[in-house]
Amino acid sequence: MSQPNCKDPAALPASLCPAELVRTEAAALEALAARLECTMAADFDRAVDMILRCGSSNGRVVVTGMGKSGIIAQKIAATLSSTGSPALFLHPAEAVHGDLGVLMPGDVVVALSASGETEEILRLLATLKRKGDALISFCCNSGSTLAQASDVALDCSVKREACGLNLAPTASTTTMLALGDALAIAVSLRKGFRAEDFAELHPGGKLGKQLARVRDLMHAGEDIPVVTPATPMTDVIFTMSSKKLGMTTVQQDGHLRGVISDGDLRRLLEREGGAALSKTAGEAMNPKPRTIPASELAAKALAILEERKITSLVVVDAEQRVEGVVHLHDLWGVELI
Numbered sequence: 001m002s003q004p005n006c007k008d009p010a011a012l013p014a015s016l017c018p019a020e021l022v023r024t025e026a027a028a029l030e031a032l033a034a035r036l037e038c039t040m041a042a043d044f045d046r047a048v049d050m051i052l053r054c055g056s057s058n059g060r061v062v063v064t065g066m067g068k069s070g071i072i073a074q075k076i077a078a079t080l081s082s083t084g085s086p087a088l089f090l091h092p093a094e095a096v097h098g099d100l101g102v103l104m105p106g107d108v109v110v111a112l113s114a115s116g117e118t119e120e121i122l123r124l125l126a127t128l129k130r131k132g133d134a135l136i137s138f139c140c141n142s143g144s145t146l147a148q149a150s151d152v153a154l155d156c157s158v159k160r161e162a163c164g165l166n167l168a169p170t171a172s173t174t175t176m177l178a179l180g181d182a183l184a185i186a187v188s189l190r191k192g193f194r195a196e197d198f199a200e201l202h203p204g205g206k207l208g209k210q211l212a213r214v215r216d217l218m219h220a221g222e223d224i225p226v227v228t229p230a231t232p233m234t235d236v237i238f239t240m241s242s243k244k245l246g247m248t249t250v251q252q253d254g255h256l257r258g259v260i261s262d263g264d265l266r267r268l269l270e271r272e273g274g275a276a277l278s279k280t281a282g283e284a285m286n287p288k289p290r291t292i293p294a295s296e297l298a299a300k301a302l303a304i305l306e307e308r309k310i311t312s313l314v315v316v317d318a319e320q321r322v323e324g325v326v327h328l329h330d331l332w333g334v335e336l337i
Helices: 018-037 041-056 068-082 125-131 145-149 171-191 195-201 205-210 233-243 262-278 298-308
Strands: 061-065 087-090 108-112 134-139 152-155 247-252 255-261 312-316 322-327
Touching (some): 041 134, 068 087, 125 145, 134 171, 298 312
């Protein structure tokens, strides 16, 4: 289907032009940002404080909404959880048929309703008051029943919906989503939420690998190639071949003394010829290899490997005891950060 021609004013009402629809939502976000900087700043800070107090007492954030607002509520709950604030979504229609049992004293409820008069949400108010749970609302009508019943009512009002009929939730749900993101991130910053914490909550997929620690990806235990300084070169080659990491550590009593890589072995053979095979590991090793602690980010290991043009790093503790080996292949999919 062809797109409306926005350059021709007679082609379509401006409100139906795709670019204008996006501008309508962008304008709603700009207006929300302005409110957060002035008239709504104190209420927003109170909402952040409520969620922080809830978390310190082992409470959860319960986010609820009906219809399109409910879909936004699910995303907000997911963002809160992934940034360190335990949260769940409660369907308001299911809530009055038994799911209210998930609410515990000390929880904070975040209720989304553009009109502030959504029947299914209003039916929850008596129970919330009885349990003593705090209530934060996202509403477009500050005089609505929901806003008036809330401990904190955050204003999501929009000049108009992006819908040509000014009916379908579009700009209003966009402001709700942005406000929920702002709330989740503000809480996480106040908590001191770190990249390490984020990595623990995102162990899978691209994010998980980008924020993984070296300890999560390294070869450890029986998989570490190990020889001693006195090991003959023929046994060194056997160890390197059997462990398939293109290198071996040279250790004495568990402490790192050096490394022999495929490249080291090739250069030794070029210099010494057949005489290289009569040497020991201690005579052939690189005594000052680059190492990395197990707690370092995998992305840091990748940066070192690429900078030094090597394929493996030995993982050691503060006493130079060997804990593992991380190989370039283990880091495929990791991005530099």
